[in-house]
Structure formats: structure tokens, C-alpha cells
Amino acid sequence: MTTSTALQSYPTSSDSHLLTAAVAAYLGRYRGQSRIHTDSDLKVFLRWSANQALDPLRAARTDIERYVRWLQDVRLYQPSTGSGGCPW
Template sequence: MSTSSDLDVSFAGDDLVLRLASLAYLARFSVVSRVHTRSDLRLYFSWCTERELTPLAVTPTEVEHYSLWMRETRHFKPATIARRLAVVAGFYRTCVIDGLLEHSPAEYVRRPRVSNESPTLGLSHLQFEALLVASRDSDNPTDFALVAMLGLLGLRISEACRCDVTDLGEEHGHRVLHALGKGSKIALIPLPPAVGRAMDRAVDGRVQGRYC
């Protein structure tokens, strides 16, 4: 359920129509996605305010200038620019759907090409082994459980941190973890014995609460 803080759009200023349009757009996202989307939308509205532009009355050329500003003034990477432009385009597309605008000023704005190959490098086998050993020796048992969930189960950090002790169960004789994944979908993940032991150590007899 969305709360007023989740949908806070104070960055929309005193324009009530713009504020309501922003609320309608942000309400379409899950809680996790909404945080990043709200931040990207805030940056765009701030840029408009500094130039005395009204977001609901901008031209395609002005949206192009926003893209240029991100590239040449803020020196954002292509992937960041593409994401922020996608948020702006999504906002205007929602405004068209809701009948606030006839056409989206961002519809034909060019976005930088982004490679499908991720530049992010993972840990080597030896590095991950060292991380496992260090977390196992930690005074905080949740450290080892978190590293095991990330490295051995392949969970995202947000997914691991949302796991509750009640999410641990058993299916067909196997221990499993019910993890809330992307798109609010529940994934049933079989637990290797080492991960199960790490999570049991972190639970330490508790019947409720998060693992980390």
C-alpha cells in the first residue's frame, strides 16, 4: 500500500495539477522502483524550475536541452541519461493517457545508446571465498547469512534485506526460501545446506523479524 511519504512530490512546487500528475505517475510503480523514479523526476522538475519552465508546457526542444545538460554539464553516463529520460518520457506518456496533454514532448527525444553488456565485474572465486571466510568469522551472524544469500542464492541486496524469518519453509522435503523478487513476484528458492545453516544461525531461535 502506498503512503503519502512514498508519493511525496513536494518538488512539484505549488502547481496542483503538476503535483497530482506526478502522484498519478509514481503510484504506478512498486515501492522500490518508486524511490529511484521520484529522484529522477525531482531532478527534471528542478531543472525546469531553474529555467523558469513549466513541465506541463515544455517543448520537445527543451527536453532535448535537458538531455544535453545531463551530458555536457552534469557529465552523466549514457546509461544514467537514458534512464532519466525514460522516466521523463514515462511521466509525459502518463499525462497523455490521463488526458492532461494531447502529445508528449518527450516522445521523439533521442536517448543515448547503451550497450547490453554490463561493465560491472563480479568477484573472482578467490575474492568471494575470502568474503565468505571474513563474514563467517564476524561477530554478527547476519553478516554471513547476507553474504551467503547474495553470493550463493543470487539475491539482489533489496531482495535479501526484505526476507523475514517466516519466509523460510519446506517444500517436498527440501528447505526453501520464499523471496519477494522483481515485480513483487514470489520466488521459491531451494536452500543449499551451507546457506540454510547460515540463516539458522542468524535467526537464532527468533520467530519474527528480518534476517539482516
Template structure:
């Protein structure tokens, strides 16, 4: 069986400025320890998205459900 050097996932072009703005706006809703914990959860989510070659701003329900399953099974 031949292996392909091409990933099964399409290459994702993430607009870093838009993502940073979205993260800042999201975290801006929280203060104190809530912000710290929410930031930690968001970091886990963004790291998972990066590992899956997914743009976190363009996910659908299927990808979110896959993330939740990953949290339940792996994390």
C-alpha cells in the same frame, strides 16, 4: 551595455494542483526501489524546470533535449 531586469524567459504560471496530480499519477506506476529512484529522477527534472522557468507540463521536444544535454554535461 545596459542590463535588463526582465528575464529572457516568460513568467510561467504553473498549476500546482495539476502538477501534483501528474506527479502522483506518474509515481503510482512504480513500487519499491523503482519508485524511490523514479521519484529522485523526477525531482531532478522538476528542479531543472524550475531553474529554467519552464512549466514541466508544457514542454516540447526542444526543452526535453536541452534537459538531456544538461544531464550529460552537468549532472
């Protein structure tokens, strides 16, 4: 199994083994291009968490909302259209 590049950007903490296991379990659900893109997204989240001095394993809903707002305002990501739009 390929090691995630996402963890390489996250500083070592007391929960580093738990974080490593959580990342591996999460990425284990994906294959191919989906895994590559998910790993990239996770890397961005872990880097953002580190910059916010936030333990990603203890992130609350408000933290995720701040992250999504940051993606939209700073990274200029557009909201997903997968959950709405098409009426049929």
C-alpha cells in the same frame, strides 16, 4: 500513499494541483526501489525546470532534449545502453 518528495522542490504555480496529480499518477506506476529512483529523477527534472523558468507540464521536445544534454554535460550522466548494444 507516500507523498512525493519531487514536488517539494518545485515552486507553487497556478497549475500546482494539476502538477501534483500528474506526479502522483506517474509515480503510482512504480513500487519499491523503482519508485524511489523515479521520484529522485523527477525531482531533478522539476528543479531543472524551475531553474529554467519552464513549466514542466508545457515542456516541448526541445526542452526535454536540452534537459538530457544538461544531464550529460553538467551532471555527467552517461547515455542509457538499454536500447542498443546487445544484438540478440
